[in-house]
Structure formats: C-alpha cells, structure tokens
Amino acid sequence: MAVDLHIHSTVSDGTRTPEEIVATAVQRGLYAISITDHDHVAGVAPAQRAAGGDLLVLPGVEVSTDLRDAEVHILGYLVDCHNEPLLAKLAEVRARRVRRAREMVKRLNSLGVSLDYARVAQIAGEGSVGRPHLARALLDQGVVGSQAEAFRRFLRRGGPAYVPRYKLSPAEAIALIGQASGVAVLAHPGLCRDDEAVREVLQLGIGGLEAYHTDHTDFQTEKYLRMADERGLLVTGGSDSHGPGGPIPVGVGSVDVPDAAADALVMWAKDNGGHIMAIG
Ligand code: AMP
Numbered sequence: 001m002a003v004d005l006h007i008h009s010t011v012s013d014g015t016r017t018p019e020e021i022v023a024t025a026v027q028r029g030l031y032a033i034s035i036t037d038h039d040h041v042a043g044v045a046p047a048q049r050a051a052g053g054d055l056l057v058l059p060g061v062e063v064s065t066d067l068r069d070a071e072v073h074i075l076g077y078l079v080d081c082h083n084e085p086l087l088a089k090l091a092e093v094r095a096r097r098v099r100r101a102r103e104m105v106k107r108l109n110s111l112g113v114s115l116d117y118a119r120v121a122q123i124a125g126e127g128s129v130g131r132p133h134l135a136r137a138l139l140d141q142g143v144v145g146s147q148a149e150a151f152r153r154f155l156r157r158g159g160p161a162y163v164p165r166y167k168l169s170p171a172e173a174i175a176l177i178g179q180a181s182g183v184a185v186l187a188h189p190g191l192c193r194d195d196e197a198v199r200e201v202l203q204l205g206i207g208g209l210e211a212y213h214t215d216h217t218d219f220q221t222e223k224y225l226r227m228a229d230e231r232g233l234l235v236t237g238g239s240d241s242h243g244p245g246g247p248i249p250v251g252v253g254s255v256d257v258p259d260a261a262a263d264a265l266v267m268w269a270k271d272n273g274g275h276i277m278a279i280g
Pocket residue numbers: 013038129130131132147148151152156165242247248
C-alpha cells in the first residue's frame with residue numbers, strides 16, 4: 001500500500017475530478033489520499049463520498065504565500081471544510097485570482113496574442129483559476145504547441161504575461177489553517193529558496209514537513225526527514241499530481257510515501273481536534 005497526500009483536482013488546476021482521482025487511487029491500491037487544491041476545499045466532500053469505505057480521504061488545501069520575494073506553499077490538513085473564516089478567506093483569494101487572470105489575458109492581448117478571458121473561465125469551470133488554465137487556453141487557440149511552451153514564452157514567473165497574485169503571508173496562512181482546526185505543513189521545502197527560508201517558516205508554527213515530493217531528490221527527502229525528526233514535526237508527502245494533459249504529468253501515487261504518514265495525521269486529528277470527515 002501507499003499514500004499520496006498532495007493531489008490537485010478540477011476544483012483548482014488539475015485535470016481530473018475528485019471522483020476520478022478516487023477511482024484511480026482505489027485502482028492503484030492506495031491506502032490514503034488527500035485532495036489539496038489551491039485555495040479551495042470543495043473537492044474534499046465529493047472525494048469522500050466517492051471513496052466510501054474503500055480509501056481514506058483526508059481533508060486538505062494548498063495555500064501559496066509570499067516570504068519576501070520567494071513563494072512558499074503551505075498545506076492545510078484536517079481542516080474543518082465548513083469553517084466560515086477559512087471559506088471566506090479562500091473565496092477572497094480566488095476572487096483575486098480571477099482579477100489576476102484577467103490581467104494576464106490583457107497582457108497577452110497587448111503582446112499581440114488574441115485570447116478571450118471567457119475561454120479561460122470556461123476551462124477553469126467552478127474551480128480556482130490559475131496559470132495552467134491560461135496555458136491550456138493558449139494551446140487550444142494554437143498560440144503555442146504545448147503548455148510547457150506557454151509557460152516558457154509567457155506565463156513563467158517574470159515572463160512577459162506574468163502577473164503576481166495576491167498571497168497571504170506564511171503566518172497568516174498558518175493562523176487560518178489553525179483556527180479551522182487543521183495542521184499547517186510546509187509543502188515541498190526543497191522548492192523553497194533555501195533552508196534559511198525553510199527554518200524561518202518552521203519557526204512560525206508549522207506542524208509538519210512534506211519530506212516526500214516529486215521534485216525532491218533522495219538527498220532532500222532524507223534531509224527533511226531528519227529536520228522533522230529533530231523538531232518533532234509530522235512528515236507528509238505526495239505526488240503533487242495535476243492529472244494527465246497538464247504541462248508536467250505526474251501520476252497519483254507515483255511518489256513512495258509510507259502509510260505511516262497518513263496514520264500520523266489521523267492520530268494528530270484525534271489528539272488535537274482535527275477533522276477527518278467533510279461529510280456527515
Ligand atoms: P498559479 O497558482 O496560477 O500561479 O499557477 C501555479 C501552477 O502553475 C503550479 O501549481 C503548476 O501547476 C503550474 N506551473 C508553474 N510554473 C510552471 C512551469 N514553469 N511549467 C509548467 N507549469 C507550471
């Protein structure tokens with residue numbers, strides 16, 4: 001068995017619905033997953049309904065924060081998916097994502113690329129809109145030959161159509177997750193600017209480290225496992241799968257994460273009042 005605690009669905013910029021992700025996870029014999037959409041918890045309940053008793057689906061969300069000029073992603077596990085302040089803040093962040101995506105379309109237009117925001121909105125659907133949706137729209141319109149090219153030419157951080165988006169500070173995100181009864185975990189620390197930044201965020205009250213991640217080398221995984229052990233932090237991990245058809249396809253369950261990671265989260269919930277179920 002294995003677990004995958006970092007997966008994106010169509011509720012944000014993934015290409016598969018929560019139900020499809022559950023079906024894949026069950027088919028691959030996974031023990032537990034978490035749907036961790038950007039700024040949205042709406043995928044958790046449908047995934048839990050689809051899972052029935054076949055798979056443990058833990059509540060999750062991924063929040064991007066700014067630490068000075070660097071981006072730091074924070075995962076919120078075991079949150080109460082009905083917590084009003086959490087839902088209100090995530091809704092505000094998503095509304096700002098829409099404004100930012102419109103801004104990026106304008107930039108593309110001024111670069112001579114003809115693209116309508118309506119097309120992007122159609123691709124994004126109800127979910128939180130992000131650059132992958134713009135990349136898909138650009139591919140659709142034949143402006144680029146691949147989504148990777150869309151990022152390379154236009155959308156990458158600092159690229160000609162890039163607009164930074166509104167982000168919470170790490171402290172705000174950690175507080176938001178905490179008041180919703182969840183535990184804040186530093187996502188893919190290996191992608192943080194450096195370990196100084198990692199240590200700085202840890203001091204703000206992070207409860208766990210995502211030691212296992214698609215983009216981590218074995219060396220990094222070992223390093224973050226040690227760091228978590230030294231500080232008594234939870235260890236999590238996942239594929240960060242966005243589904244097939246994205247710029248960087250990674251499969252659900254493709255990173256080796258021990259079952260103990262999910263068990264420790266369940267224990268944490270029992271000991272600290274975290275939420276395991278989003279449905280009643
Ligand atoms: P956003 O939250 O709108 O800034 O978009 C971030 C998402 O875009 C990430 O979660 C990745 O899925 C994707 N992404 C970011 N940079 C790249 C890149 N250089 N190539 C492909 N996908 C990327």
